[in-house]
Amino acid sequence: xxxxxxxxxxxxxxxxxxxxxxxxxxxxxxxxxxxxxxxxxxxxxxxxxxxxxxxxxxxxxxxxxxxxxxxxxxxxxxxxxxxxxxxxxxxxxxxxxxxxxxxxxxxxxxxxxxxxxxxxxxxxxxxxxxxxxxxxxxxxxxxxxxxxxxxxxxxxxxxxxxxxxxxxxxxxxxxxxxxxxxxxxxxxxxxxxxxxxxxxxxxxxxxxxxxxxxxxxxxxxxxxxxxxxxxxxxxxxxxxxxxxxxxxxxxxxxxxxxxxxxxxxxxxxxxxxxxxxxxxxxxxxxxxxxxxxxxxxxxxxxxxxxxxxxxxxxxxxxxxxxxxxxxxxxxxxxxxxxxxxxxxxxxxxxxxxxxxxxxxxxxxxxxxxxxxxxxxxxxxxxxxxxxxxxxxxxxxxxxxxxxxxxxxxxxxxxxx
Numbered sequence: 001x002x003x004x005x006x007x008x009x010x011x012x013x014x015x016x017x018x019x020x021x022x023x024x025x026x027x028x029x030x031x032x033x034x035x036x037x038x039x040x041x042x043x044x045x046x047x048x049x050x051x052x053x054x055x056x057x058x059x060x061x062x063x064x065x066x067x068x069x070x071x072x073x074x075x076x077x078x079x080x081x082x083x084x085x086x087x088x089x090x091x092x093x094x095x096x097x098x099x100x101x102x103x104x105x106x107x108x109x110x111x112x113x114x115x116x117x118x119x120x121x122x123x124x125x126x127x128x129x130x131x132x133x134x135x136x137x138x139x140x141x142x143x144x145x146x147x148x149x150x151x152x153x154x155x156x157x158x159x160x161x162x163x164x165x166x167x168x169x170x171x172x173x174x175x176x177x178x179x180x181x182x183x184x185x186x187x188x189x190x191x192x193x194x195x196x197x198x199x200x201x202x203x204x205x206x207x208x209x210x211x212x213x214x215x216x217x218x219x220x221x222x223x224x225x226x227x228x229x230x231x232x233x234x235x236x237x238x239x240x241x242x243x244x245x246x247x248x249x250x251x252x253x254x255x256x257x258x259x260x261x262x263x264x265x266x267x268x269x270x271x272x273x274x275x276x277x278x279x280x281x282x283x284x285x286x287x288x289x290x291x292x293x294x295x296x297x298x299x300x301x302x303x304x305x306x307x308x309x310x311x312x313x314x315x316x317x318x319x320x321x322x323x324x325x326x327x328x329x330x331x332x333x334x335x336x337x338x339x340x341x342x343x344x345x346x347x348x349x350x351x352x353x354x355x356x357x358x359x360x361x362x363x364x365x366x367x368x369x370x371x372x373x374x375x376x377x378x379x380x381x382x383x384x385x386x387x388x389x390x391x392x393x394x395x396x397x398x399x400x401x402x403x404x405x406x407x408x409x410x411x412x413x414x415x416x
Contacts, residue, residue, distance in 0.1 A: 061133075264288050269286060343390040
């Protein structure tokens with residue numbers, strides 16, 4: 001005669017980890033919990049032991065990890081609604097036997113529905129009496145639940161709670177470190193920006209003061225020279241301020257992304273057509289794999305490609321060819337922008353703010369060195385990477401790798 005197997009499948013729909021618990025339900029927690037569940041099953045002669053997680057915002061209880069040895073099979077990922085009448089304080093202690101507690105208790109609702117004769121659970125309580133979930137055991141046949149087993153379960157629940165608390169503390173410290181590094185990076189950025197703006201502003205002020213104080217004493221040629229200096233530096237100052245405003249908007253955009261599946265062929269075609277009307281003296285060619293999509297924010301990706309193509313046009317001689325390619329890659333897509341320009345400056349990180357190379361390299365190309373800095377920040381915010389290298393012969397190749405779906409993006413996102 002075959003043994004009867006009772007299967008708990010409250011709802012086959014998988015749900016995401018509850019809000020606020022990110023980073024606590026990974027491999028480390030599973031590696032800790034599974035041997036504890038196995039030990040409880042052996043010690044208490046239980047058919048199934050498992051850990052549930054409570055999400056009070058959704059008012060749901062999810063089965064997170066399961067160990068099964070007998071006639072009761074609890075399905076991982078199953079979930080059960082928590083009745084409105086049940087509050088945080090309703091589950092503070094040990095639960096035993098589904099026949100001895102009120103029917104509003106969510107654990108006992110499941111136990112009664114399955115006809116379980118043995119059921120025991122203890123709470124997993126974090127700091128400040130925050131209830132994380134329940135450590136549970138069940139059997140179809142009746143058997144006593146000893147104080148020894150309850151004590152062991154409470155000890156194991158404390159171990160799990162301690163692990164979760166330490167993980168949260170570590171995650172908080174990591175976020176604090178990242179926030180501190182961001183503040184330092186922002187401070188460095190602002191210091192360089194101040195220098196970039198102060199230089200032309202000082203030149204304008206000095207020239208204006210000379211013109212105001214000595215206008216009658218200056219010859220026409222000298223006046224023109226000072227006026228030209230004011231005009232040039234005013235343009236540089238204006239470009240610097242515009243660049244900083246663009247960078248600030250891009251920084252905000254990187255924190256407010258709305259990723260979706262983007263048709264790369266359509267987007268690239270639209271951008272290159274726009275460039276054709278503006279930069280008619282360059283030949284922009286696109287080669288995109290059919291049906292190529294990426295998981296990205298449309299406005300951010302448009303800005304990334306716009307900056308890269310604008311950069312290629314600035315450093316590529318008239319009549320030069322600029323190629324945009326899009327290819328499928330492992331986990332996503334690779335987009336490349338290749339020009340026939342001057343190549344990369346030596347010893348310069350072109351993705352750092354205000355980095356452009358020396359005057360001999362950049363010539364009279366406009367800009368203050370923020371476009372590629374913005375590109376890197378936006379690409380990384382979308383879970384991708386960007387790199388640059390001098391192309392064979394002459395020119396520069398920019399390579400942007402982006403995820404092909406949401407799951408790929410989650411593995412590639414930068415912290416913070």
